[in-house]
Amino acid sequence: xxRTISFTLNGKPERVTVDDERMLLWVLRGDLGLTGTKFGCGxxxxxACTVIVDKEPVRSCSVPVKDIAGKQVLTIEGLGHDGKLxxxxxxFVKHHALQCGYCTPGMILxxxxxxxxxxxxxxxxxxxxxxxxxxxxxxxPRIVAAIGEAAAGTKSGxx
Amino acid sequence: xxxxxxxxxxxxAAGTGLFVFARAEWLDAQQPPAARRPSYPTDFNxxxxxxxxxxxxxxxxxxxxxxxxxxxxxQCLADELDVPYDSVDMVMGDTELCPWDSxxxxxxxxxxxxxxxxxxGAEARAVLLQMAAEQLQAPVERLKVAAGVVSDPxxxxxxxxxxxxxxxxxxxxxxxxxLKSPAEFRLIGRSQPWKGAVEMVTxxxxxxxxxxxxxxxxxxILRPPVHGATLREVDTTAAEKAGAQVVRTDGLIAxxxxxxxxxxxxxxLVKARFDRPAAxxxxxxxxxHLLKNAPPATLLGEKGDPADGEKQAAHIxxxxxxxxxxxxAPIETHSAVAAFEDGKFTVWVSTQWPFQVKQxxxxxxxxxxxxxxxxTPVVGGGFGGxxxxxxxxxxxxxxxxxxxxxxxxxxxxxxxxxxxxFYNNFRPAAVVKVRAGLSGAGKIVSWVYQVCAAGPRDxxxxxxxxxxxxxxxxxxxxxSHPPGMHPFRVGPWRGPAANTNTFARESHLxxxxxxxxxxxxxxxxxxxTDARLRRALETASEKFGWKPAKAPTxxxxxxxxxxxxxxxxxxxxxxxxxxxxxxxxQVKRVVCVMDQGLTVNPEGSQIQLEGxxxxxxxxxxxxxxxxxxxxxxNRDFDTYPIPRFSWTPRIETFLIDNPATPSAGCGEPPAIxxxxxxxxxxxxxxxxxxxxxxxxxxRVRAAIQNLQG
Numbered sequence: 001x002x003r004t005i006s007f008t009l010n011g012k013p014e015r016v017t018v019d020d021e022r023m024l025l026w027v028l029r030g031d032l033g034l035t036g037t038k039f040g041c042g043x044x045x046x047x048a049c050t051v052i053v054d055k056e057p058v059r060s061c062s063v064p065v066k067d068i069a070g071k072q073v074l075t076i077e078g079l080g081h082d083g084k085l086x087x088x089x090x091x092f093v094k095h096h097a098l099q100c101g102y103c104t105p106g107m108i109l110x111x112x113x114x115x116x117x118x119x120x121x122x123x124x125x126x127x128x129x130x131x132x133x134x135x136x137x138x139x140x141p142r143i144v145a146a147i148g149e150a151a152a153g154t155k156s157g158x159x
Numbered sequence: 160x161x162x163x164x165x166x167x168x169x170x171x172a173a174g175t176g177l178f179v180f181a182r183a184e185w186l187d188a189q190q191p192p193a194a195r196r197p198s199y200p201t202d203f204n205x206x207x208x209x210x211x212x213x214x215x216x217x218x219x220x221x222x223x224x225x226x227x228x229x230x231x232x233x234q235c236l237a238d239e240l241d242v243p244y245d246s247v248d249m250v251m252g253d254t255e256l257c258p259w260d261s262x263x264x265x266x267x268x269x270x271x272x273x274x275x276x277x278x279x280g281a282e283a284r285a286v287l288l289q290m291a292a293e294q295l296q297a298p299v300e301r302l303k304v305a306a307g308v309v310s311d312p313x314x315x316x317x318x319x320x321x322x323x324x325x326x327x328x329x330x331x332x333x334x335x336x337x338l339k340s341p342a343e344f345r346l347i348g349r350s351q352p353w354k355g356a357v358e359m360v361t362x363x364x365x366x367x368x369x370x371x372x373x374x375x376x377x378x379x380i381l382r383p384p385v386h387g388a389t390l391r392e393v394d395t396t397a398a399e400k401a402g403a404q405v406v407r408t409d410g411l412i413a414x415x416x417x418x419x420x421x422x423x424x425x426x427x428l429v430k431a432r433f434d435r436p437a438a439x440x441x442x443x444x445x446x447x448h449l450l451k452n453a454p455p456a457t458l459l460g461e462k463g464d465p466a467d468g469e470k471q472a473a474h475i476x477x478x479x480x481x482x483x484x485x486x487x488a489p490i491e492t493h494s495a496v497a498a499f500e501d502g503k504f505t506v507w508v509s510t511q512w513p514f515q516v517k518q519x520x521x522x523x524x525x526x527x528x529x530x531x532x533x534x535t536p537v538v539g540g541g542f543g544g545x546x547x548x549x550x551x552x553x554x555x556x557x558x559x560x561x562x563x564x565x566x567x568x569x570x571x572x573x574x575x576x577x578x579x580x581f582y583n584n585f586r587p588a589a590v591v592k593v594r595a596g597l598s599g600a601g602k603i604v605s606w607v608y609q610v611c612a613a614g615p616r617d618x619x620x621x622x623x624x625x626x627x628x629x630x631x632x633x634x635x636x637x638x639s640h641p642p643g644m645h646p647f648r649v650g651p652w653r654g655p656a657a658n659t660n661t662f663a664r665e666s667h668l669x670x671x672x673x674x675x676x677x678x679x680x681x682x683x684x685x686x687x688t689d690a691r692l693r694r695a696l697e698t699a700s701e702k703f704g705w706k707p708a709k710a711p712t713x714x715x716x717x718x719x720x721x722x723x724x725x726x727x728x729x730x731x732x733x734x735x736x737x738x739x740x741x742x743x744x745q746v747k748r749v750v751c752v753m754d755q756g757l758t759v760n761p762e763g764s765q766i767q768l769e770g771x772x773x774x775x776x777x778x779x780x781x782x783x784x785x786x787x788x789x790x791x792x793n794r795d796f797d798t799y800p801i802p803r804f805s806w807t808p809r810i811e812t813f814l815i816d817n818p819a820t821p822s823a824g825c826g827e828p829p830a831i832x833x834x835x836x837x838x839x840x841x842x843x844x845x846x847x848x849x850x851x852x853x854x855x856x857x858r859v860r861a862a863i864q865n866l867q868g
C-alpha cells in the first residue's frame with residue numbers, strides 16, 4: 001500500500017511516501033540515496049545490508065519499510081559524529097579489518113549493536129554475535145580484534 | 160619496449176629464468192591473442208601525474224578488489240619519487256585515464272607493477288632533479304630531495320616538484336635511471352595505512368552498484384531455469400501492468416524500473432516456459448565425464464624413467480584425487496551501469512579486466528573501442544570470478560550496455576545472489592592421478608602425475624625425484640576445453656590449478672611419508688634441495704612447534720608445502736579437531752610461512768595470507784557446487800556454506816625477508832595449501848585419508864566408518 005512513513009534516520013526526521021511493503025534496503029539505497037548499506041544476498045543471510053533499528057541489528061533487505069514507522073534507523077552514514085569516526089570505525093581502520101570493504105558497513109553496524117548490549121564482550125561472544133555476517137575476503141580475525149579493541153577503548157563500549 | 164620484455168630482462172638478470180616461463184604460462188592461459196594485445200607504455204607520464212597542488216596521481220589499469228594494490232603501488236611510487244605516501248592518490252581500472260593493462264589476476268599486480276611504478280617514479284625523480292639543477296643553477300650532485308621538494312643546501316634555495324611541473328606532462332626523459340636499493344627504501348617494506356579504508360568504514364566508497372546516473376533504470380533479466388534451456392513462450396503483460404518497462408533485445412528479455420526492488424517484483428510477474436536440455440553430467444558423474452571428454456594430455460616435465468624407478472620400489476602408491484566445482488561467491492555480485500550518450504558508452508563494471516571488457520563490448524556492440532570508456536570502481540571481491548576468460552566474460556556489462564542502447568537511458572544491472580551462482584565461472588572440477596614408488600630406504604624413486612581439467616600450474620613437483628613424468632589435460636579457462644566438457648563456464652579461482660595440484664601432491668607426499676614411517680616434515684626435507692622452500696619449512700616447524708613423529712599421532716597436526724607459479728614458496732601447518740561422531744572438522748590453528756621475494760607492504764601481505772587461509776578452508780571443507788541436468792542446485796549461502804567467523808582458527812603468518820628476489824605477489828598462494836594441510840591433519844588426528852574435496856562431515860563420517868568397518 002502506498003503511504004507515507006515517518007521515522008528517524010541517522011538522528012533526523014525522515015518521511016518517505018512509498019509502497020509500504022518495499023524493503024528498507026531499497027528505500028535507503030534507491031529513494032534516499034544512502035548507498036553505504038549494501039545488497040549481498042537479499043535473503044537476510046550475509047549481513048551486508050545490516051542497519052540498526054531501535055538499537056537492534058536488522059537485515060534491511062528483509063524488513064518492510066512499514067515496520068520502521070516511528071522508529072530510529074541508524075545506517076553507516078550516521079555512525080560518526082561531527083566528522084569524527086566512531087571508535088568501531090577507527091578500530092577497523094587501525095586493524096586493517098577490511099579488504100574489499102563491501103561487507104564492512106554491515107560488519108561495523110553488527111558490532112555496534114553488540115557493544116550496545118554487551119559493552120565488554122569476550123572473544124567468544126564477538127564470534128557468536130558476528131557469525132551471520134559474511135566476509136569472503138576472510139578478514140574475520142582482524143574484525144574480531146578491531147571489535148575487541150573498540151570495546152576496550154570506550155567506557156561503555158559503544159556510544 | 161614492452162613490459163614483458165622489461166621484466167624478462169630483469170628476471171634474467173636476477174638469474175632466475177624460471178620466472179619468465181611461469182609468467183608466460185599465465186599469459187598464455189588467460190590472454191587474448193597477441194595480435195589484439197596492446198603493450199604497456201614506456202613513457203612514465205602514463206603512470207604518474209604531479210598536480211599543481213603537489214598531489215601525485217598513480218595510474219594503473221589493474222583494479223583494487225581488496226588485495227591492497229592501491230596501498231602497495233602508492234608506496235612504490237612514493238618511495239622512488241621521494242614524495243610523502245599520503246600525497247599519492249591511485250586511479251585504477253579506468254580505460255580513459257589509465258594505460259592499457261592485461262587484467263588483474265595471477266597475483267601479478269605487485270609482481271609487475273611494483274617495478275613499473277618504481278621505474279616511473281625513479282625516472283621522474285631524476286628528470287625533476289635535472290630540471291631543478293638548471294633552475295637553481297646548482298650541480299645535481301649537490302641537491303637533496305625530500306617530500307617532493309628539491310633543495311640546494313649550499314645556496315639555501317629550494318623548489319618543489321609542483322612548481323616545476325605545474326600539473327603538466329613532463330616532456331624530458333632519461334634512460335637507465337637506477338632504482339633504490341633495499342637499504343634506501345623509505346616506504347617499501349614498511350606497512351602503510353590502507354588507502355580507501357576511511358571511505359570504506361564510513362560507507363562512502365562507491366562500488367559499481369552504488370553508481371547512480373540521472374534517469375537510470377534498474378534492469379532485471381529473465382533467466383533460464385537451467386543451463387542449456389531454451390525459451391518456448393513468455394508473457395510479460397503482468398510486469399508491464401505493474402509499471403515496469405519491458406525490453407526485448409538480442410535474446411534478452413528485461414524488465415526495467417527506476418527502483419531496483421520494483422523491477423525485482425515485476426520480473427516475478429513474467430510468465431515463461433522453457434524447454435530443458437537432455438540430461439548431462441551431474442555432480443557425481445562429472446569426474447568420469449571429465450576423464451572421457453578431456454583434451455589430450457600434454458607433457459609438462461619429464462626426468463629419468465618412472466618405469467625404471469618403479470623397479471627399485473618396495474611400495475607403489477597410487478591414488479586418485481578429486482575436487483568439485485567451487486564458486487567465487489564475492490559478497491558484491493556482478494554489477495554494471497551503462498550510459499549511452501552522443502554515440503559514446505560509459506560503462507562502470509565490477510570486473511578484474513577492464514580493458515578486455517572495453518574490447519569485448521566494442522566487438523559485441525559493433526562500435527569502435529574508442530567510443531567506450533570502462534570505469535572500474537573498487538571491486539567488492541573478485542578472486543578470479545570477475546576475470547574475463549570468455550568472450551562474454553563480463554556478461555553483466557554486455558547486458559547493461561545493450562539495454563542502455565535499446566532504451567536510450569542509463570541502465571544498471573546488478574545480479575542477485577542466484578544469478579551470481581548460476582553464471583559463475585567456477586573453478587573446474589578436476590581429477591588427479593598420482594602413482595609413486597617408494598624405496599625400502601624411504602626415498603621416492605618414481606612419480607607419475609596426471610592432472611585432468613584443473614590446469615598445469617604448479618603440477619610439476621618441487622621435490623627431487625629421480626624418475627618423474629607430469630602431464631596435464633585441459634586448463635582452467637573455457638577456451639582450453641572442448642565444448643561440452645564442462646557443463647558451465649569455468650575460470651581461474653584464487654590460485655587456479657595450484658590449489659588442486661597442491662592438494663594432490665602434498666596429500667600423496669604424506670601417504671608416502673606414513674608408508675615410510677617417517678615424520679612428514681623430515682620426509683619432505685629428505686626430498687628437497689630448493690633452498691627457499693627448505694628455509695620456509697624449517698621456519699614453519701620452529702614457529703609452529705612441530706614435534707617430529709610418524710603420522711597418525713592423534714594430535715591432528717598437518718603440513719603442506721607450496722610453490723606458486725614457481726615464484727613464491729610457502730609452508731602451512733595446521734592443527735585440527737575432528738568430531739568422530741558428526742564428522743565435523745574444526746581448524747584450530749594455522750601457521751603460514753611465506754617467501755614471496757621482496758615484500759612491499761608487510762601488513763598488507765599478512766592480510767592476504769590470512770584471507771587466503773580463511774577462503775581456502777571453504778573449498779577444503781564445505782564448498783561444492785551441486786548440479787544436475789544443467790541446474791545449479793546450490794545458489795545461496797545456506798546451501799553453499801562459505802567460511803564464517805566461527806570457523807576461524809588462530810592464524811599466525813610469517814614473511815621471510817628476501818628483498819633480493821623480485822616480488823612475486825601473495826594474493827593467491829596462501830589458499831593453495833589449505834586442502835592438503837587440512838587433509839593431512841585429519842589423517843594425523845583420526846587415521847583417515849580423504850581423497851576428495853571438500854572434506855564434508857558426510858565424507859569424513861563415511862571414511863571413519865570405513866576405517867572401523
